[in-house]
Amino acid sequence: AQSVAQPEDQVNVAEGNPLTVKCTYSVSGNPYLFWYVQYPNRGLQFLLKYITGDNLVKGSYGFEAEFNKSQTSFHLKKPSALVSDSALYFCAVRRYQAGTALIFGKGTTLSVSS
Amino acid sequence: DVKVTQSSRYLVKRTGEKVFLECVQDMDHENMFWYRQDPGLGLRLIYFSYDVKMKEKGDIPEGYSVSREKKERFSLILESASTNQTSMYLCASSLQLGGDEQYFGPGTRLTVT
Numbered sequence: 292a293q294s295v296a297q298p299e300d301q302v303n304v305a306e307g308n309p310l311t312v313k314c315t316y317s318v319s320g321n322p323y324l325f326w327y328v329q330y331p332n333r334g335l336q337f338l339l340k341y342i343t344g345d346n347l348v349k350g351s352y353g354f355e356a357e358f359n360k361s362q363t364s365f366h367l368k369k370p371s372a373l374v375s376d377s378a379l380y381f382c383a384v385r386r387y388q389a390g391t392a393l394i395f396g397k398g399t400t401l402s403v404s405s
Numbered sequence: 406d407v408k409v410t411q412s413s414r415y416l417v418k419r420t421g422e423k424v425f426l427e428c429v430q431d432m433d434h435e436n437m438f439w440y441r442q443d444p445g446l447g448l449r450l451i452y453f454s455y456d457v458k459m460k461e462k463g464d465i466p467e468g469y470s471v472s473r474e475k476k477e478r479f480s481l482i483l484e485s486a487s488t489n490q491t492s493m494y495l496c497a498s499s500l501q502l503g504g505d506e507q508y509f510g511p512g513t514r515l516t517v518t
Contacts, residue, residue, distance in 0.1 A: 300445075323504055334409070334495060334509035335448075342504040381447060391436050391499050392463065393507060397447040 293318045295384050297396035304372045304403050312367040312399045314382030323385035324365040325393065326356055330378045338380075341365060352376070372403045408432070409510035411496050417516045424483040426513050428496030434508075435501040437479035439463075439471065442493040442512070454479055455501070486517045 294317045304310045316322055323342055327335040339350025346358045356367045365382060379400050383393040412427035430437065436455050440448040440463075450463030452471040460471050468490060472480045479498075483490055493514050497507040 325506060327509075334511045335497075335507075337506040337508070340504065340506055383448075385504075391501070391505060391507070392438060392450055392453050393448075394450075395440075395448040397445060 295382050295394050295396040297399045299399050301400045306374050306403055306405050307371050310369050310372040312380050314365045315363050316384045325383040326367050327381045328378050374403050374405050377403045409498055409508050411510040411513050413513050415514050418486050422486050424486050426481040426494055428479045429477055430498040434498035436499045438497040439481045440495045488517050491517045
């Protein structure tokens with residue numbers, strides 16, 4: 292069965308430090324992977340995606356993600372965290388049996404302290 | 406910019422009422438989706454549609470139905486609202502291609518009392 296796991300409910304980082312939000316997946320075949328961010332009382336915003344090509348994908352707001360096929364991971368990273376990065380982050384993978392519908396992880400709350 | 410709008414940000418309904426949640430997108434997207442978001446559970450797919458008048462069940466369709474009479478509009482219907490349907494409902498749309506990202510509306514926070 293296809294699935295996505297975000298092993299950490301919360302990640303705490305000091306402003307200026309690097310951040311990593313973890314995601315692992317389980318799919319048959321090549322995965323299409325996505326990261327979304329949700330600010331309080333807002334809908335989800337697309338950050339970046341991996342379809343094929345370079346394992347390091349760059350996205351919005353200085354975020355990047357590294358696709359690792361052997362570890363079935365797609366961790367979200369940023370070299371220097373900002374307080375404004377504090378939000379709820381979701382990893383997602385495309386379902387193969389349902390067009391472009393996505394399977395989402397349970398979300399990781401990122402808290403960046405000043 | 407793609408815009409997905411939802412008819413209400415906050416909605417309070419009574420148990421047993423019929424509830425309509427409306428979603429409109431302005432980018433001529435083929436695919437539209439309804440998710441519900443609950444703390445600790447992430448987003449769960451209720452229904453999706455890949456064309457006008459077409460619909461497919463997601464993971465949790467029980468208690469819900471949908472309607473897509475026009476390409477830009479996708480409605481979620483709670484036939485008889487129950488308290489366990491209190492949740493945040495998110496609508497999304499995307500192009501047909503599998504690698505295309507979904508664009509989300511702001512959400513409707515529904516409370517059923």
